[in-house]
Amino acid sequence: MSLLSKLQTKNDHKHPQVSDQEGNHEQTNQDNIQTVIPELKKVETPKKKSIRKQLDQKHKDLKDLLHKQILQEMKDKDVESIVLKIDEMAIQIIEENESFRGNIDRKAVVEELINDLTGFGPINPLLLDEEISEVMVNGPNQVYCERNGKLILTDIVFRDNEHVLNVIEKIVAPIGRRIDESSPMVDARLPDGSRVNAIIPPLALNGPTVTIRKFSKDPFGIEDLVNFGTLTAEMATFLDSCVKARLNIFVSGGTGSGKTTTLNVLSNFIPDDERIVTIEDAAEIQLGQDHVVSLESRPPNIEGNGAITIRDLVRNSLRMRPDRIVIGEVRGAEALDMLQAMNTGHDGSLATGHSNSPRDMIARLETMVLLAGVELPVKAIREQISGAIDVIIQQSRLKDGSRKIVKITEVQGMEGDIIVLQDIFTYEQMGLDENRKVSGKLVPTGVRPKFYERLEASGITIPTSVFIREEEWSK
DSSP: OOHHHHHHHHHHHHOSOOOHHHHHHHHHHHHHHHHHHHHHTSSOOHHHHHHHHHHHHHHHHHHHHHHHHHHHHTTTSOHHHHHTTHHHHHHHHHHHOGGGSSSOOHHHHHHHHHHHHHSSGGGHHHHHOTTEEEEEEESTTOEEEEETTEEEEOSOOOSSHHHHHHHHHHHHGGGTOOOBTTBOEEEEEOTTOOEEEEEOTTTOTTSOEEEEEOOOSSOOOHHHHHHHTSSOHHHHHHHHHHHHTTOOEEEEEOTTSSHHHHHHHHHTTSOTTSOEEEEESSOOOOOOOSSEEEEEOBOOOTTSOOOBOHHHHHHHHTTSOOSEEEESOOOSTHHHHHHHHHHTTOTTOEEEEEOSSHHHHHHHHHHHHHTTTOOOOHHHHHHHHHHHOOEEEEEEEOTTSOEEEEEEEEEEEEETTEEEEEEEEEEEEEEEOTTSOEEEEEEEOSOOOTTHHHHHHTTOOOOGGGGSOHHHHHO
8 A cells, every 4th residue: 555545544544533614625626626627627718727826726725835834844743743743734724714615626736745855756656656667747737647559648747847856856866866957967866776867958949858767576487578478488498598598698779678577587587606796877677686796887976087887897896706797788988998898707797788679789899899099990990899798688669659679680700891791580560450559479580599509508408399380390
C-alpha cells in the first residue's frame, strides 16, 4: 500500500463520523464535484470558463494556506508527523472559511501537498505507476508518459516554471549535481536507479524539461525477456554461454530500445566469484553479484574544473584488477581505451552504444576512436575493433512499441580492409496482426559461429540444433 493510501485509510478511520453540518459540507462537495466538473468538460462557454477559473483559484488558495501552515509546523516537527496531519489541517481550514465549502476537492489538494513533501511533486503518481516506463515533462503545462511503448498526454500540470525547477533540484541535490543558468543541463538518477535528464531555460524554450527513464523495482531477468518476446529461449541459452565463455559483447540500438535492460540481464550471467567494475554517466546498472564496484563520471564544478570523464574511469578501472568491465554507454573517446582493454586480457567485457545496425555500430566505433585525438590509420582502428569485439547484439523498438533483439551478429575478423560480420540470429518481420501488433519471429540463420570452439574450450556445450532453422531441421 502506498504512503498516500495509508494516510487516506488512517484519516477515514480517524474521522468515521462527522457532525451533520460537516457531513453536509462533505456531501455537498462531492455532489457538486460530480455535477459541475462533467459539465465543464463539455464545450467551454465564457460562463463555464469563469466557473473553472474560480475553482482553480480556490484550489490554489487552499493549497497556499495549507502550505503556509505546514511551513510553520515544520519548525518543530519532522516531515512524517506533519504529513499525517495535513488532512486534518485542510478540514480545519475549510470549516473556518466558508469560501472553501463549495467545489474544492480536498483530497486532491492534500495529495498534491503530500507529493510535494515526500515525493517529486505532480509527477509522483506517474513514478509510482509500474506500468509507466518513461515520464516526460515539457514545461509546466505539458506532461507525457510512455505506457506499453506508446506516448500518452496526461492531465498533470505544474504551477509554473519555478515548481518544475523545485522538483529538479530535489532530484539532483542528493547526488551532488547542480543545475542553473551557468550549467543548464544535468544527468542524474532517482533513488531507485531511474535515469533523469533535465534541461532548463534559456536552452529549453518551453520551460524546464525533464525526461525520466524508469526502471523496474525488481530488475528483469532473462525469463522476463523471453516472456516479453524480446528473444527466444535458444537465443537466451546462446547469450548465457557467450558471457560465461568471456566473449566481449556490445549491445547496440536506438534510444529507448532496451539496451540497458539487456545489458543488465547479460551482466547477471557473470559468475559470482568474479570482480566486476561498472562505469556509467549516471549509475543505472543493477547487478545481483556481491563483488561489484560502481563508478560514475562527474561533471565540472561551477568554475569549470574537476570533471571526471568516462574515459578517465575506464583508464582507472584497469588498475583495479577487474575480471569484467561493464560500460553503461560508449559515446566518445573512451572507445579507444575500451578496445585496448578488450585486446589486452580483459575478456568478457560488456558495453552499449547507439546505432541502427551492427555495421553502423562498427562505423561509429571507428569515429569515436578518432575522437581520442590519436592519429591512427583506419585499418589499424578496424583491426583493434575486430580483435576486441566478438558479438554485437542489435536491439530495436518496433512500431507497436515492443522491443526486440533483431540481430545477434558475430565479428569474424578482417578480410583485406573490411571487418567481416556474420548474423547468427535474426528477426524476421511478417507484418501486422489483427491488433496492429508487429508479427514476426526470431530465428537462427543456420550458421554456427567461428567462436564455437572457444565455447567448447570453456567447457560449455551448446547443441548444434540451436543454430539450425526449424524447416532445415525437419528436412
